[in-house]
Amino acid sequence: MKTLGKVIEEQKIFFNTGLTNTEDFRKKALINLKNSINKNKNEILHALKMDLNKSATEAYFSEIAGAHSEIDFALKNLSNWMKDKREITNMEAMPGKSFTRYEPLGITLVISPWNYPFLLAIDPIINAIASGNTVILKTSRKAAYTSKIIKKILDNNFDRSFIYCVDNEKISHDELLSYKYDHIFFTGSSKVGRIIMKKASENLTKVTLELGGKSPCIVDESANLKFAAKRIIWGKLLNSGQTCVAPDYLLVHKDVKNELLRLMKQAIYEFFGDRALENPDYPRIIDKKALDRLVYLMEGQDIYTGGLYNSKTLKIEPTIINNVNFSNKIMEEEIFGPILPVIEYEDIFEIIKKLQKMDKPLSMYIFSEDQDHIDRLTYDLSSGGVCINDTIMHLTNPNLEFGGVGESGMGGYHGKFGFMNFSNRKSIMIRSNNIDIKIKYPPYSKGQEKIIKKIF
Numbered sequence: 001m002k003t004l005g006k007v008i009e010e011q012k013i014f015f016n017t018g019l020t021n022t023e024d025f026r027k028k029a030l031i032n033l034k035n036s037i038n039k040n041k042n043e044i045l046h047a048l049k050m051d052l053n054k055s056a057t058e059a060y061f062s063e064i065a066g067a068h069s070e071i072d073f074a075l076k077n078l079s080n081w082m083k084d085k086r087e088i089t090n091m092e093a094m095p096g097k098s099f100t101r102y103e104p105l106g107i108t109l110v111i112s113p114w115n116y117p118f119l120l121a122i123d124p125i126i127n128a129i130a131s132g133n134t135v136i137l138k139t140s141r142k143a144a145y146t147s148k149i150i151k152k153i154l155d156n157n158f159d160r161s162f163i164y165c166v167d168n169e170k171i172s173h174d175e176l177l178s179y180k181y182d183h184i185f186f187t188g189s190s191k192v193g194r195i196i197m198k199k200a201s202e203n204l205t206k207v208t209l210e211l212g213g214k215s216p217c218i219v220d221e222s223a224n225l226k227f228a229a230k231r232i233i234w235g236k237l238l239n240s241g242q243t244c245v246a247p248d249y250l251l252v253h254k255d256v257k258n259e260l261l262r263l264m265k266q267a268i269y270e271f272f273g274d275r276a277l278e279n280p281d282y283p284r285i286i287d288k289k290a291l292d293r294l295v296y297l298m299e300g301q302d303i304y305t306g307g308l309y310n311s312k313t314l315k316i317e318p319t320i321i322n323n324v325n326f327s328n329k330i331m332e333e334e335i336f337g338p339i340l341p342v343i344e345y346e347d348i349f350e351i352i353k354k355l356q357k358m359d360k361p362l363s364m365y366i367f368s369e370d371q372d373h374i375d376r377l378t379y380d381l382s383s384g385g386v387c388i389n390d391t392i393m394h395l396t397n398p399n400l401e402f403g404g405v406g407e408s409g410m411g412g413y414h415g416k417f418g419f420m421n422f423s424n425r426k427s428i429m430i431r432s433n434n435i436d437i438k439i440k441y442p443p444y445s446k447g448q449e450k451i452i453k454k455i456f
Contacts, residue, residue, distance in 0.1 A: 004136070004171060007164045008179055011107050011134040012027040012236055014161035018105060020132040023082055027142065028076060029129045029162070035155045037064065037122070040149060044118055047145035049273045051117060052422050053315075054170050054282035055147035062238065063119040065395075073398040073415055075129040081130070083417050084428075095432035102423040105206065106182030111196070114286055115242040115336075117143035120210075121150055124185045125163065126274045127418030133183070142286050144168075181205055183422060187244075190407055208411030208421060210244070211404050214336050216355060216389065217247035218377060220348060221255045227389065229263030232340075233271065235365070235391025237318055240283035241338040245363040247391050248334060249324070249341045251351055257344050260319065264340075265305045268318045277308060284314040285337060291316065294337040295431055297330045304342070326354065348373055352380050360384070360406035366389050375397030388439045 016446060019025050037044070041064060048059040087098040108128045112121035121139055128135045137154065139147035151165040177199040186196050187210040200207045217235075219228055235274065236247050252260055272279045285291040291314050296320060298307055306319030316338050324341040331341065345351050364383040368374050378386055384404040389393040395402055395414075403412025413421050439448050 002175070004166060004179065007136065007160050008107060009247050010161040010276060011136070011164070014159075014389065015104075015106055015134050020134065020162070023079060026129055026132060027078060029158070030075055030078075030126065032157055033122075033126065033129065034068065036153045037067060040153055043149050043152075045148070047143075048118065048148045050145040051114070051143040052242070052286065053280075053282070053284040053313075054239065056282070058238070058283070063116055063334070066119045067122045067126065069398065070126045070394075070414070070418075074126060074419070078130055078419075081416060082384065083212075087302075087427075088356055093429060095435060097430045099428055101426045101428055102131070103426050104422065105422060106133060107136065108180040108183040109136045109138070109176070111138045111176075111184070111188065112140060114140035115143035115239060115244070116144035118150065120187050124187075124413065124418070124422075125388060127413050127422050128185075129163075130419050131422035133422055134161070135163045136181070137163070138171075138173075139165065141168045161170050183208070185411075185413075185422075186210065193409070200213045209404070209409040210402075210413075210414070211337070211362065211407065211409040212244040212409075213359055213361040213404070214248040214331070214334050215245055215361040215365065215383070217250050217365040217367070217437050218251040218348075218351065219250065219256065219260060219303045219367040221253040222369040222373070223256065223260075224369065224389070225256060225260050225263055228269075228367040229260060230267045230366075231390045232367075233264050233267040233318070237268075237271065237338050238249060238287060238306075238392065240316070241262075241402065242283070242286065242336055243392070245392060245395060247340070247363075247386075248361070249331065249343060249364050251343050251345055253348075254344045254346050261304055261322065261342065268305065268320075272318065274309060276306075276317050277310050277313070282315060285316060288314065290337070294335070294339060297335065297337075298339060298445035301328075301330065301341075326415040348376070349431065351386060353377060353382050360404075360408055362404045363387065363394070382406070384412075 031302055044064060045056050045059050048054040084099045084101050089098040110124045114376055121137060125135050134372035137149055147168055154163050154165045182201045183206045184200050185208045186193055190211045193209040193211050197207050232247055268404060272282050276282050281339055295318055301321045302323045304320040304322040306317035309316040319339045321341045324343050334352055360382045362384040364386050366374055366377050366388045372384050374388060382405055385394050394400055398415035401412040402414045403409055411421055439451055
């Protein structure tokens with residue numbers, strides 16, 4: 001039997017001991033994970049610098065701090081999450097008691113992406129541990145340095161019968177997906193997500209897909225442009241635009257477009273100077289193939305600012321493209337880079353009609369002080385999440401579920417929602433033996449029929 005097959009068998013045996021069902025085990029595992037992260041913090045930061053040229057500050061707050069927060073929130077709330085929840089018992093089943101119990105699913109497979117290679121590997125593991133599952137982790141080959149340090153942390157601190165990080169050099173996706181799991185958690189492209197869902201269906205395996213899409217950013221005529229400009233540019237340029245919830249394109253009212261463009265250009269200068277390509281803190285594109293795709297999207301466009309790139313350092317300037325329409329090639333797919341196309345609009349209701357015909361995005365951003373506009377946009381348009389008058393920040397709240405809808409994914413996590421997603425919500429009813437109502441038993445009489453019709 002191959003190594004992965006042996007590990008899966010070992011995890012089945014370990015899971016069946018029931019040890020992961022205990023609160024004490026789960027909390028000790030979470031504390032162990034947090035301590036291991038802290039112990040290897042400098043190596044993690046170095047790896048993120050090597051893979052994506054992330055500055056220590058950006059790498060810490062966008063990857064390590066998020067993991068810390070998720071662990072702390074789980075430790076604080078785990079006792080309450082694990083308690084049986086009393087439910088109302090219907091009259092027909094009285095006397096009796098009803099409750100819901102969250103039980104672990106079993107062996108979980110986590111497949112993480114390259115764009116946030118540490119956070120998006122560790123976050124699902126935290127949820128899986130809190131829920132009492134075992135974990136098989138597959139990291140991204142593209143983020144080789146970060147994948148290496150993650151494997152080192154997990155191998156050195158956890159038995160493989162509980163948490164195992166596969167060797168990217170020795171296992172393919174085909175082999176990985178040839179085994180049966182109790183839950184597959186995937187973050188990445190919709191193309192690969194479809195493949196995973198198809199393979200999972202063969203074993204009726206539960207799947208969580210965290211995908212992406214073209215998340216719109218809408219700025220109406222009532223918006224605070226000064227705040228909007230900085231917050232849009234910050235969200236767009238985080239990780240050089242390689243963020244699944246980055247504002248993908250801008251829809252701005254014609255009356256405020258020119259001023260907003262000026263303020264966004266100013267924000268770019270304030271963040272990275274007039275030579276972003278030479279700024280040591282400006283992240284790079286993951287590889288040459290990704291850079292070439294982004295360069296193609298910029299070709300022939302009306303570039304308002306930016307547009308330069310360096311093929312050796314794999315960097316693209318923060319770029320704003322003006323006078324874009326929905327038929328433009330840049331609107332055909334998720335950009336996933338530091339390029340922001342701008343579409344001018346006049347009627348917000350026409351924009352709503354247009355967006356209703358498009359795939360549902362992972363996030364939607366609205367900059368407005370007009371409550372009627374906010375209500376219409378949030379009620380009439382579907383998306384995984386919404387952030388009003390900022391970008392990205394809704395992901396920082398552990399009390400909000402993060403997940404997609406339609407083309408942007410299925411299932412969610414973070415905080416209690418992650419605990420629930422990695423659990424089976426088992427319904428339990430306890431019937432009393434003090435009395436036994438005979439009305440449900442045959443042979444049935446007309447009198448019983450009358451009583452049943454009255455009750456039901």
